[in-house]
Amino acid sequence: MDNVINTVGIIIYATLLYTPPLLFAAMGSCFSEVSGVVNIGIEGMMTIGAFTGATVAHFTGNPWLGFICGGLAGMAFGLLHGVATVQFGADQTISGTAINFLAPGVAIVTAKAIFNSSDTIPLEPTSKIPTLFSDVFTSGTAWSNFMKNIFSTYASTYLVFVVLILVWFVFYKTRFGLRMRACGEHPLACQSLGIDVQRTRMICVCISGFMAGLGGACMTMATTNQFRPTSIVGQGFIAIAAVIFGKFRPQGAMLGCLLFGMCSGLRVVIGTSSLNISAQLISMIPYVVTVIVLILFVGKSHVPAANGKPFVKAK
Amino acid sequence: MKKLIALLLAVVMCLSLVACGASNDTAANDAANNDAATTDEAAGEATGETVKIGMVTDVGGVNDKSFNQTSWEGLQALAAEDPTFEVSYLESKTDADYASNIESFIDEDYDLIICVGYMLADATRAAAEANPDQKFAIIDDNSCEDLPNVACLMFAxxxxxxxxxxxxxxxxxxxxxxxxxxxxxxxxxxxxxxxxxxxxxxxxxxxxxxxxxxxxxxxxxxxxxxxxxxxxxxxxxxxxxxxxxxxxxxxxxxxxxxxxxxxxxxxxxxxxxxxxxxxKRVDTAAQDISKAVKDGTFTAGTHMYDMTNGGVxxxxxxxxxxxxxxxxxxxxxxxxxxxxxxxxxxxxxxxxxxxxxxx
Structure with missing residues (x-):
């Protein structure tokens, strides 16, 4: 019985550890995609956010300032993507790919300039995103371990779910959310109703970069304590997959991120157990499950009709 | 107006790409500056010919907090202590860089090329076979021990x-x-x-x-x-x-x-x-093999670093x-x-x- 409680506790713990960076980035991706701008540069925006967050937190000692700056750095690259694609109608996939090359390059060059190394200096525990309730739950019995593993987690994990509710509200309960979604479906109709499509899309791409930056900062300021060139490897693309999985809805993307996180947790639990299964097979679990669920249970995804199409103002 | 902004943006993007592409060169320049410094000292003291040691990292890069970094620190310490050594490194960003990095050291007539990590084994073997007069050392690999010009530095x-x-x-x-x-x-x-x-x-x-x-x-x-x-x-x-x-x-x-x-x-x-x-005292190993080249005592084959010689x-x-x-x-x-x-x-x-x- 204790074993079962422990195992379930660890799976939930691992899920909550993997999810926040993915979910922040996935929510960012949602904003951009529903307004009609394909943002494949999420990965790059996460990388620059991861670097900036860790750097600012190191120099100021203030984790939240670092976290916000991580978001702003992502936003700067979002703006770049927005100017290229929304303002000048450049191909969105190419611009996003360029950002995926550019952002890690900028991060590493800057790291070399500041730290004389491609890694940042490890953060002091006080400059890291704090763990909540670490004193409330102590280890001991199986149940107290369970509670500790689940609830004594980084503040960013709690934050991401709060932000998710906010994002859901903005999407479906505000005028901006409606306009934003309309811009992704039929921009011409929007324009005829007096909505500034380009401005709306520009705002969405910037929010997208901001969120991706926060996701990156979670990775270097909570899960680990420094930026390395390998800090962000593929999380951005998994986030984009989660968005498609969730049919371009933030709550759906959350399910996608949680599923991926849970499978990764399962991988760890099976790996540390005495079950004799090849590590290569275990490592496949998250990806195989994602593919199977996509095929079997997720019906046809509704892609925003004008997604990926540059909008040129009608005269 | 719009065209002007577009032009500006294009310029900014190009510049940042250049900056990003330059990361390798910056490191190399740093190294080159260091080299220049050491060479000057060497000339000042006139202690004889310089011995050029080149190090090729694996994809971990020179600041990996692990063996690449330790090797480079070992070489830097060596150059600081004995100015006849001229040390330099090239970072590999992908597996494809190994051969070209080794090649550029060969072209510049380095006395010894140290390849860090078993991932460089194939590139080292190819280069060593093609250039039998060039001395190589490779860390953490002994698949090249049959070659007469490669020292394999292994750790226990x-x-x-x-x-x-x-x-x-x-x-x-x-x-x-x-x-x-x-x-x-x-x-x-x-x-x-x-x-x-x-x-x-x-x-x-x-x-x-x-x-x-x-x-x-x-x-x-x-x-x-x-x-x-x-x-x-x-x-x-x-x-x-x-x-x-x-x-x-x-x-x-x-x-x-x-x-x-x-x-x-x-x-x-x-x-x-x-x-x-x-x-693992990769730094000691890198220094030892460099000194051996200078003294003319370089030997190919496996060099085992274990407790007996302070290698671990x-x-x-x-x-x-x-x-x-x-x-x-x-x-x-x-x-x-x-x-x-x-x-x-x-x-x-x-x-x-x-x-x-x-x-």
Whole structure:
């Protein structure tokens, strides 16, 4: 019985550890995609956010300032993507790919300039995103371990779910959310109703970069304590997959991120157990499950009709 | 107006791409500046001909907190101490860079090219066969030992792991320690085999929880696995898992238990919780082979770095170790040196090591 409680506790713990960076980035991706701008540069925006967050937190000692700056750095690259694609109608996939090359390059060059190394200096525990309730739950019995593993987690994990509710509200309960979604479906109709499509899309791409930056900062300021060139490897693309999985809805993307996180947790639990299964097979679990669920249970995804199409103002 | 903005933006983008592409060159320039400095000193002291040593990193880069960095620090120390050495490095960003980096050192008539890591084995072999007069050294690989111009610098990682195993066995209060390995391979297994033997030698009651992350770049997985081990009672966790190990150390610090680092002294990552580190003195090896080239005593084939020549050791940071632990480590070292302790190196010799069975 204790074993079962422990195992379930660890799976939930691992899920909550993997999810926040993915979910922040996935929510960012949602904003951009529903307004009609394909943002494949999420990965790059996460990388620059991861670097900036860790750097600012190191120099100021203030984790939240670092976290916000991580978001702003992502936003700067979002703006770049927005100017290229929304303002000048450049191909969105190419611009996003360029950002995926550019952002890690900028991060590493800057790291070399500041730290004389491609890694940042490890953060002091006080400059890291704090763990909540670490004193409330102590280890001991199986149940107290369970509670500790689940609830004594980084503040960013709690934050991401709060932000998710906010994002859901903005999407479906505000005028901006409606306009934003309309811009992704039929921009011409929007324009005829007096909505500034380009401005709306520009705002969405910037929010997208901001969120991706926060996701990156979670990775270097909570899960680990420094930026390395390998800090962000593929999380951005998994986030984009989660968005498609969730049919371009933030709550759906959350399910996608949680599923991926849970499978990764399962991988760890099976790996540390005495079950004799090849590590290569275990490592496949998250990806195989994602593919199977996509095929079997997720019906046809509704892609925003004008997604990926540059909008040129009608005269 | 719009065209002007577009033009400006294009210029900015081009510039940043140039900046980004220049990362390699910046490093090389730094190195070149260092070289210039050393050469000047050399000329000033007029101590004879310069010996040019070139180092090619693997994809970890020169600041990897591991063997690339340690090798480069060793070479820099050497150049600082003896100005006849002129040292330089080239970073490999992808596997495709190995051959071209080696080639550029050959073109510039370097006396010795040090290739860091077994990932460079194929490129080194190709270059060594094509340039029989060029001297090479490769770290952590002995597949080139048949070539007359390649020195293979090998480390007895099992011995270093054995020492930290002894420390872990003594430090644990729950008689449970954890071990996270980055990849299952003959050379990586040596870490686990040595560690487990050390733990059991110091504490026969202890159990070792093991996890194969199957990745050197998954800190989240390392962190989750470590928390799992800690929940199961582990209070000391050793990792031999590169970037994944970053998560291991992080999880140990979060749960206030001890972590043990690998390759370099990893104490700075979490000074209060990194108990010790299993160190490979790659710096010593790089210096030795460079000196051998200068003295004309360079020999090809395998050069084994183990306890007898100070090639492996525990980290110099020992603030968290008790006197008993330090004494036990010294005793283990003496035992290994006089042959009374033979550290196993293969999975077959240590049945407690379970990661290999999964194959």
């Amino acid at each position: 990682q099992a011995e270093a792991s054995y020492l930290v195993g002894v420390v872990a066995g003594m430090a644990t209060e729950t008689n449970t320690v954890g071990y996270v390995q980055g990849m299952v391979s003959e050379s990586m297994n040596q870490f686990g085999v040595g560690f487990i033997s050390g733990v059991l030698a110091a504490n026969p009651e202890a159990t070792v929880l093991q996890f194969n992350a199957n990745s050197f770049g998954d800190p989240t997985g390392g962190s989750a696995a470590t928390t799992d081990m800690i929940t199961k009672g582990a209070d000391v966790v050793f990792h031999a898992a590169g970037g994944t190990g970053n998560g291991v150390i992080e999880a140990c610090a979060a749960n206030k238990v001890y972590a043990i680092g690998v390759d370099a002294d990893q104490s700075p990552l979490a000074p209060e919780y990194v108990l010790t580190s299993a160190m 050791d525990i980290a110099p940071t020992q603030d968290l170790l008790t006197e008993e632990m330090i004494a036990a480590v010294e005793e283990a070292k003496a035992g290994i040196l006089d042959g009374s302790i033979v550290v196993p190196t293969t999975a077959e010799e240590v049945p407690e090591f379970t990661l290999d069975d999964a194959e």
